[in-house]
Amino acid sequence: MRVLLSTYGTRGDVVPLEALAVRLRALGAEVRMCTPPDEEFAERLAGIGVDMVPVGPPVREVMRGTSLPSAADLDRYRTEMVAAQFDALPAAARGCDALVAAGLAQIAARSVAEAAGIRYVYVSYAAVHLPSPHHAPPPRPGWPEPEASDNRTLWELDAHQVNAQFREPLNRHRRALGLPPVDNVRDHVLTDRPWLAADPVLGAWPRTPGLDVTQTGAWSQADERPLPADLTAFLDAGTPPVYVGFGSLRPSQDIGRKAIEAIRAQGYRALVSRGWADLEPIDDGDDCFAVGEVNHQRLFSRVAAVVHHGGAGTTVTAARAGAPQVVIPLQLSDNPYWAGRVTALGVGAAPDGPSPTAESLDVAFRTALAPGTRARAKELGGKIRTDGAAVAAGLLLDALR
Structure with missing residues (x-):
């Protein structure tokens, strides 16, 4: 056939x-x-x-x-x-x-x-x-x-x-x-x-x-690729970081900067995925690391939370890994829908409004990084098989x- x-x-x-x-x-x-x-x-x-x-x-x-x-x-x-x-x-x-x-x-x-x-x-x-x-x-x-x-x-x-x-x-x-x-x-x-x-x-x-x-x-397939050595070293060097990535979409650099600042304000390290937007750390601080194309299935099990645009693939990969999510939907296609699902299930948060402010991001990160959210995210991950x-x-x- x-x-x-x-x-x-x-x-x-x-x-x-x-x-x-x-x-x-x-x-x-x-x-x-x-x-x-x-x-x-x-x-x-x-x-x-x-x-x-x-x-x-x-x-x-x-x-x-x-x-x-x-x-x-x-x-x-x-x-x-x-x-x-x-x-x-x-x-x-x-x-x-x-x-x-x-x-x-x-x-x-x-x-x-x-x-x-x-x-x-x-x-x-x-x-x-x-x-x-x-x-x-x-x-x-x-x-x-x-x-x-x-x-x-x-x-x-x-x-x-x-x-x-x-x-x-x-x-x-x-x-x-x-x-x-x-x-x-x-x-x-x-x-x-x-x-x-x-x-x-x-x-x-x-x-x-x-x-x-x-x-x-x-629809997905198992990814067995190991993580790059430099990424593994960054992960091993401290507490789990918060991942930030927008995949094939190109948000403004301002969103990336705001996300990193919000992560630091919560006392976490940041892991930035360059993606098609070519995102980079906002400075040379050793608490922020940039990566290219890597195995998200393996990586998301090692991060404190996943910040993304609300794509179907990233949402389910983060959910399967049991990682809390902060969804910053770019107001197209299914992005707002997945932001709503993450919020409704209590496994993450989304900032209010189409243009997140420092205040709305702070509220979203506090919610996503709370112990109760992590517990719900881990429980949900065990159900996605x-x-x-x-x-x-x-x-x-x-x-x-």
């Missing part, structure tokens, strides 16, 4: 599909994957023996600034991505038995699968991306925030915005494939039977009429058989 996996986004979008690819290959399936053409993703896929099909521009180019591209640029990127997907996906899907797409940006994927006569599965990494009266839609960069107070109306307005951006180009390409037009683009992409690759303890799906959601658990990628691989191949 042969499976095509497809996504477009940062590392947080690609890595879960890598985990699924590894599990599928272990069960005897052939896998190829459509991703942005960034060198990092090409190297990662080559390392697990998966053929890469590049689609769209390098995502680092799109995310190159400390702020998101303008609304006009995002509109152009989105329109160009639809054309790029219809150019690349049909050939990539040739000979495949199924197409698994992650992320709403995969506008063309279901149509390509439909034209090829193969199974299509849509997967979300957070419940908040799926319509439900139990939560509001996530922020969608470049589009105006809908003005409504109830979640049902907000989701209706969200569907209108997706249609305004994508319905005309999608249906134009569908006509070329001999397919009927689509009325509701968002729900067409999601289907009425989507998968949710999120841990049910950390982010359960709220049962919602009209959607038959299969929650598999988060599902190998979601293995579950999903088994479900998919069973269905194809």
Whole structure:
């Protein structure tokens, strides 16, 4: 059997599909994957023996600034991505038995699968991306925030915005494939039977009429890499530090500085992850250390807390390690959702407002570093054990058989 996996986004979008690819290959399936053409993703896929099909521009180019591209640029990127997907996906899907797409940006994927006569599965990494009266839609960069107070109306307005951006180009390409037009683009992409690759303890799906959601658990794979010697030496030289990192996102350097100052104010050392933002210590103090790409699964078990932007992968990795969290959401996608889940579960805190102040960070750090929070984080970590990628691989191949 042969499976095509497809996504477009940062590392947080690609890595879960890598985990699924590894599990599928272990069960005897052939896998190829459509991703942005960034060198990092090409190297990662080559390392697990998966053929890469590049689609769209390098995502680092799109995310190159400390702020998101303008609304006009995002509109152009989105329109160009639809054309790029219809150019690349049909050939990539040739000979495949199924197409698994992650992320709403995969506008063309279901149509390509439909034209090829193969199974299509849509997967979300957070419940908040799926319509439900139990939560509001996530922020969608470049589009105006809908003005409504109830979640049902907000989701209706969200569907209108997706249609305004994508319905005309999608249906134009569908006509070329001999397919009927689509009325509701968002729900067409999601289907009425989507998968949710999120841990049910950390982010359960709220049962919602009209959607038959299969929650598999988060998709990740064990990382056995040792920590670098200089990092290990820093960890061994004192009490556990507080980790600060924002992954593939580029927050302002001001947020990094405020976080380090708040950590020091609580009497802790700081461990700064450079990430795509190239964060660095704010001075040459020996209580602050900077690292590049390292094994977070191993590292987070040795830190006092994890400060991050609220990505699905970082949230579940920190939770599995039993580490308290301070989530500074960058007000896009699922970041605010995961900040809310960490707070609701009592395993961390998030500063109030979109721009954290020294005072709000101080309150968040005091909460996260309190003994009760650490006890709850450790207890929660012991409950997160599902190998979601293995579950999903088994479900998919069973269905194809």
